[in-house]
Amino acid sequence: MTIQIRIERTTAPKPRPQASELGFGKYFTDHMFIVDYAEGKGWHDARIVPYQPITLDPAAKVFHYGQTIFEGLKAYRTETGQIALFRPDMNMKRLNRSNDRMSIPAIEEELGLEALRQLVLIDKDWIPDAPETSLYVRPFVIATEAALGVSPSKQYQFIIIMSPVGSYYAEGIKPVSIYVESEYVRAVAGGVGHVKTAGNYAAGLKAQEGATEQGCAQVLWLDGVHRKYVEEVGSMNVFFRLGNKIVTPALTGSLLSGITRDSVIHLLRHWGLEVEERLISIDEVTQAQKDGSLKEMFGTGTAAVISPVGSLYWQGEKLTIGDGSTGELTLRVYETMTGIQTGRIEDPFGWRVALD
Amino acid sequence: MTIQIRIERTTAPKPRPQASELGFGKYFTDHMFIVDYAEGKGWHDARIVPYQPITLDPAAKVFHYGQTIFEGLKAYRTETGQIALFRPDMNMKRLNRSNDRMSIPAIEEELGLEALRQLVLIDKDWIPDAPETSLYVRPFVIATEAALGVSPSKQYQFIIIMSPVGSYYAEGIKPVSIYVESEYVRAVAGGVGHVKTAGNYAAGLKAQEGATEQGCAQVLWLDGVHRKYVEEVGSMNVFFRLGNKIVTPALTGSLLSGITRDSVIHLLRHWGLEVEERLISIDEVTQAQKDGSLKEMFGTGTAAVISPVGSLYWQGEKLTIGDGSTGELTLRVYETMTGIQTGRIEDPFGWRVALD
Numbered sequence A, B: 001m002t003i004q005i006r007i008e009r010t011t012a013p014k015p016r017p018q019a020s021e022l023g024f025g026k027y028f029t030d031h032m033f034i035v036d037y038a039e040g041k042g043w044h045d046a047r048i049v050p051y052q053p054i055t056l057d058p059a060a061k062v063f064h065y066g067q068t069i070f071e072g073l074k075a076y077r078t079e080t081g082q083i084a085l086f087r088p089d090m091n092m093k094r095l096n097r098s099n100d101r102m103s104i105p106a107i108e109e110e111l112g113l114e115a116l117r118q119l120v121l122i123d124k125d126w127i128p129d130a131p132e133t134s135l136y137v138r139p140f141v142i143a144t145e146a147a148l149g150v151s152p153s154k155q156y157q158f159i160i161i162m163s164p165v166g167s168y169y170a171e172g173i174k175p176v177s178i179y180v181e182s183e184y185v186r187a188v189a190g191g192v193g194h195v196k197t198a199g200n201y202a203a204g205l206k207a208q209e210g211a212t213e214q215g216c217a218q219v220l221w222l223d224g225v226h227r228k229y230v231e232e233v234g235s236m237n238v239f240f241r242l243g244n245k246i247v248t249p250a251l252t253g254s255l256l257s258g259i260t261r262d263s264v265i266h267l268l269r270h271w272g273l274e275v276e277e278r279l280i281s282i283d284e285v286t287q288a289q290k291d292g293s294l295k296e297m298f299g300t301g302t303a304a305v306i307s308p309v310g311s312l313y314w315q316g317e318k319l320t321i322g323d324g325s326t327g328e329l330t331l332r333v334y335e336t337m338t339g340i341q342t343g344r345i346e347d348p349f350g351w352r353v354a355l356d
């Protein structure tokens, strides 16, 4: 397949924000990618156009039935001035798993990757270069058919937008406190928690409000069936260091298969460490905290890369993990992951994909 | 509060479809209602305008995190020429329960009801008058803030659109066959299955595909924890007549509190029948089918009002309910409900709300 992407460049480039103003997902670059889908015609008219509003019929299915999926990855300017993505093929594969679950037609992986490459390069001056900043890339698909029957849409748009994002840890990597959620449930096996679809996130807002009220940064989700197995932390996967073993929840169908998770598992095993993917109950975690075997805990995800957990709030008690500071393994994983991503260190795995 | 709704009438009314072309949710009337929300300002600028596209930033939160809810109700032209809604206050109350769960600010019930009244009256010529046709009314809220952080939006729109819909039973009320779903799960307690939010519906499409492949019209959902208690049928609540008792699943937190469900329970009790709201397992249902005590089964919802179930497809077996035709109680409920809605019979409950 030769991939044709029509390009219409902006004639009115926007002023770029200062590194200090960036935050997360507040500013958007000059261009966006769009490709349309129509039943019978397939995906067609791939184009890069000036960043612009989307115009939809108020009956578009995305508004009513939530048929939509998304991805998230980052483009970095490496130490040597190259522009790179981190494992973008994994994002395209997951995007198609999400599409399949949400009854959205698949998108050719090569089209997605080529769109990412061309779009990032066109807006490459938007990649911030202060330490630990990056360009966040957001591919998403929305169902655009204007019809109120509950059935798969006959029309879609696959869109990619990009946002320069600031350092997650402006003052250095710092542990967060986490609220163990016992009332709300994020997802259940048989549902859609294992894919990246919009509804999963709105469903979690209420729990997040509760966590914030308790002074916590994020929620630790427990499974919806037994209400005891640990699933994810906020929008991140989660790892525990129990003695010298590392444990992370198995992919049981209700949690997302994070690309950072996969990379961290590889990395730890590459270092010769033992990693178990299995069920881990909140009782096991709190017991290990009490007997001192829970040494470290951290979340993994594209936004923060690694997020150390300093304490857990559970049944009215605050449980400090280790001495409450960032654990040594956590820090090593963080340094190595961000090092590989930004080209500060060698990439033995072929994860960093240079675009130019 | 006095409610001010600005009105801008269309200058280009659309041709209206023939009754035979209507279907469900394919055509939309000449006008729509919109009211905006901004943090600090509240809901403001309520207006009725010509039906028109919505223009949103591609980073609008509804596309990414699914913060959105909706309602569905019908306007009827009664036998005496009046225009009426069915229990619209119940829709506004449920809309606010949905808003609360999805971290969307509440909408004053009076504003919603007044918007419904004025919009339906402005487009009253769109209410079809063939038997069992109606004007389907779709209020919905979308999160419009352009920002990729996972947090409640600071901006929303509450919109109402309307669509003339054909008779659900053009050839008379007719039983459907139902596929009992054992792989996919619609919702779980602690999640969002008890409210009307978009993500619930996209999540159900895959199961519906499977049902269609088996020649079934809809899915019967089982609970996500035990995978055995009956929850809903498609986008309807469900009732079983077991001997002379009527059983419907209790509102355990994972199923929608249907307004038709509530009305049917009232009606049956008004008739002196015994109605139980409780857990009912698929084993109990299939057992009752086998021993002959399962006399009737039907779904309830705004679209079809009452949908008789003729057979269940479960573990490779087709189980016929009663003699496979519409049961006598089912038919009586259907005739009475539609009679009250359309003004064909008296309304002892005050459910029919005349708008003019």
Ligand SMILES: Cc1ncc(COP(=O)(O)O)c(C=O)c1O
Binding pocket: A072, A196, A232, A234, A235, A236, A237, A256, A257, A258, A259, A260, A261, A300, A301, A302, A303
């Ligand atoms: C629910 C959820 N879990 C985990 C992750 C981590 O996945 P990844 O490492 O691919 O970013 C994400 C996405 O960032 C997520 O949304």
Ligand SMILES: Cc1ncc(COP(=O)(O)O)c(C=O)c1O
Binding pocket: B072, B196, B232, B234, B235, B236, B237, B256, B257, B258, B259, B260, B261, B300, B301, B302, B303
């Ligand atoms: C999931 C679901 N269950 C049940 C119903 C029935 O609710 P109501 O009777 O209020 O239309 C609906 C809406 O129509 C629904 O979407």
